[in-house]
Amino acid sequence: MTAAAIAVTRVRRAYGDAPAVDDVTVTAPAGRTLALLGPSGSGKSTLLRMIAGLEPVDAGEIRIGGDRVSAPGFTLAPEARRIGMVFQDYALFPHLTAAGNVAFGLAGAAREAREAEALSWLDRVGLKRRAGAYPHELSGGEQQRVALARALAPQPRAVLLDEPFSGLDSTLRATLRDMTMAAIADAGATAVFVTHDIDEALAIADRLAVMHQGRLLQEDDPRTVYDHPNSVEAARALGPVNVIAALARGGAAETPFGAVSAAGLSGAVSVAVRAEALQLVPGGRALVTARRPQGAFDAAWIEAGGVTWRAAIPNRGGPEPGARADVRIDPAGAFVFARKDGSV
């Protein structure tokens, strides 16, 4: 199969007056995985459906492998795009067995060949034994795997996945995610993956696009988005941040917990500090008000000057609630953005 790059350029889609997707430009390089990350209602699923050809575009264009497939007034039919899609609810055909579902998109070849092909795909996702089962007889995880095999079997140029693990519990999720990404990599397909789960996005993405209220906030490799968010919202999209309004003066912005470098900025700014960029050191400027274990880290709430921030601190040792401490802000996780309207 030949993977194809997907290029979405200045695409817009509105329902009534409300734009669901507004002026979005993203690219999924051939054979790589693009993750669309954002909360519900951010327009990521609509964008995916436009790439699939299930929604028209109101403005902009979409190209798959260089072919123009969507433009205003032109929508190449989904069946002509040679893409596979895994739906959030799997959308398995209830009247067909697992094997029948996988064989659905296999055209041309003789019946026996199609059946053998479907079985081999089911085998690849570890479901050969369940080939004769109907969707309602399968567990959620099994349905997801059938949906994946069904999407990959026709050897599409690209696979689109719409929150494919959202219905599954967290342990199963991680296992299936690894299996899914391995199968996609194995097939060499381009993948566009919609999720609202930060860990999931970071785990799978070659490119990460952060969406918010129908707009693209930032698109880059995941490390860059994490280390250099271009806005408060983009910073927030990748984990808990503490945000406060401040004044930048002389290349620094002052917060109740210490100064943050604000090179090149002056006047009203928003300071965003990742929870994991706050380190508690011996001292007395801040009060630890609460602390909770959260696995690898503890969450600690610290208060200074009437402001409470959240920090992620090592899960052993350190100050207990009621103790005082000083706070060190790791500059790699502290960001300052100019503020135009005075809001945070």
Place this chain on the structure above:
Amino acid sequence: MAIEASPASLPAPTQAARPHRTAAPWGAIAAACAVLVCAGPALAVLAMALSAPPAAQDAALMRDSVLGTALLLAIGGGGATLLGVACATLVSVFAFPGRGFFAWALAAPLAAPIYVLAYGYSALTWAGGPLDWPLRGVAGAAFVYALGCYPYVYLATRAAFAAQSMCALEAARTLGATPISAILRAALPAAYPGVVAGAALAGMEIVADYGAAQHFGVTTITTGVFRARFAQDAPLLALQLAALLVLGAAFLMWIERRARGRRGYAAGPRWRPAALADAPRWFQIAATIFCAAVVALAFALPLGWLARLASLRPLSDVDGLAAPLFASLALAGAGALATLAFAAVAASAARHGDGWGRAAFLAAGLGYAAPGAVIALGAMSLYAVAREAGLVGGLSAGLGAALLIWAYVARFTAVGAQPLEAGLARVSRNVAGAARTLGASPLQRFWRVDLPIAAPAAAAGALMAFIEILKELPATLILRPANVETLAIRAYAYASDERLTQAAAPALLLTAAGLVPILLFTRALPRLRAGAR
């Protein structure tokens, strides 16, 4: 009649996908046609009654009929509700001998049209019957309504129980409630929307009934419509009475829908069947006896007696049934096909989530709630208007049959649409998109996906409509082409002449046909729950 969920309460299309603004307008046009066809007759009755000057022709008939219907609703409907709740609670919550059998047998009386029950009881208790306790008048009708209509409450309440998770009962127990008080305080209140919905359905049935009320000589609004229209030749009064029926039916439908709308809060995905409470031995035996008595009184006894009467008749009687049987099958077949077409339009429009789909379902619900007599009157009035305007010719046999089929469509589209809608609702909306991304063209998608998925539901819908039409009496009585007799009309005609032994055979045939969907749907009820697709 309506099994499990009622057609009058077709769930508003759940969480529509985003509006398809690019959808072809012909879908909306078809849905708009469905709205006109289904709601037309009932709305015509309302409009004509409201636009006419108030008629003071027979205030007594108006008063008596309203009083009669109110009394029957209170006594018959109340009795049906008590019986239905009691049976549903016993079957849903307790384990007792014969429970599995009673679970569906208690629904069996739905198979018999109420007028057939009425014939059965008059044969039992009137001249020549073994019981010398003649059932007549309001008491007789209320008794028959309670026995004939409790299954609506029973099925709706049982479905409400089935939708509950055991957790509610268990939570009540952990909070210190005894098994009985857990049922009274946790399970029954949660099933309350089902009770109300079922009672409203029973009420609609009582309001719409013509045959039983007529047989027992009770003046109700429905029999009043007939009397005003055909005995007193007072078409305006008939329209006004019919308009009352439309308002009453719409009110009951509103109650029913509201109750249904509130039942969604139960069962999450982790549904488990409610545990059956262990009751003392004496209670179990009493439950068995109670259920057996209900089934006997509402089904076995009256129908058994009719069967005995039928067996006393010479075999040559059967020949006389051939023509009505054929007419019934032909009318019901044609009506079911037409109904299915409109049901499919309504269901698919609703699935696409546009306003016309909802309107079509509402119109179908109104048509279903409205009594057959009203629909027939409305269709006739619209025909008269069209004829005066010179749009149609005189009432030929073909035109008459078409009017009748129209009445069937208006009345039973909801019945046909309900299984279709329910069948399609279990299928993800994304299935269509999935088929497209897998390379199927729209036409291929229709053949390979839509049709096979919808076929069983469509067949069920057509079957339901077919059997409803078979049993339909008042609309057929008003609109049938001259000399055409159906089984229902034959039974009615014999019963009106007090020739109950002859009425027995056609009545039993209708009941046998009515049993088919009962078996189909009550046996399937448990499988419609969690896990099943």
